[in-house]
Amino acid sequence: MVRTMIRPAVPADVPVILDLIRELAEYEKAPLEAKATAEQLHAALFGPHPAAFAHLAVDDESGEPVGVAIWFLNFSTWHGVHGIYLEDLFVRPAARGRGHGKALLRELARICRERGYTRLQWWVLNWNAPAIDFYRSIGAVPMDDWTVYRVSGDALGALAGEPAA
Template sequence: MIRTATPADVPVLHTLIRELAEYEKALSEARATPDQLHEALFGPHPAAYAHIAQDDTTGTPVGFALWFLNFSTWRGVHGIYLEDLYVRPEARGGGHGKALLTELARICVQRGYGRLEWSVLNWNTPSIAFYESLGARPQEEWTVYRLTDEALTNLATQP
């Protein structure tokens, strides 16, 4: 079962995000606090949205998708950028990941959004195979660039 996250889900979302960071070998980089998540998802100007995957029998949260809107200047419409998709290891293979992506695809179609896109680590071959089985294709002509921490501050303070 997939449902929209509520403010009561912030603690479990925080836990799942940290589990994802550990899986991606980057736990030290996961610095978001529950308060920051609450503000981003449920504050006066939400910057992101989340869906929870629950075990069909117990109702226990087993995964999540956290996403935000982007915009294509070429298509002239919004799209969804999936920031994180995670399903706990013990629940993988149960259809939760596909159900989360299906829900986001439905939102795109219902709202007239032109894209659903995300990034995946090159070493994460199980996820790559899963995404490709759904019809997703890598955008090999693009390379992601990122400014953070000192480099971001240095650029921001340039005259």
């Protein structure tokens, strides 16, 4: 049986985290959209004011990182406490089905409980049936009564009052 070690990322992990992010972008059929650089990732995770956090799933047999969870804090005005928003959860295809993803989620749930956070939440692409099935198997429920909105690119500039390009 494969065992998983979950550990917080350290600065030396930035290259492998970047590789995992790119592999996730490939899986999600958007390889050209993953534009983060090692410098940006290092600043976000390990700079003076970290904006995000990462945990790695490391295969005990090989010692190699096989998965990553990248997350940040959100805040519930109704509960008055933080929660964890999981930005990315990715396990390399060859390592799937061995408990690495569940171990990463278990660690984030443990952090929530330890710190008094009331929520662990994330988005999933509608076409990603394997992920949806997995999430439901651990008790996650879809928030069907909410719709995600995003402003980016030229629309973001216009909203900010910038002149049109």
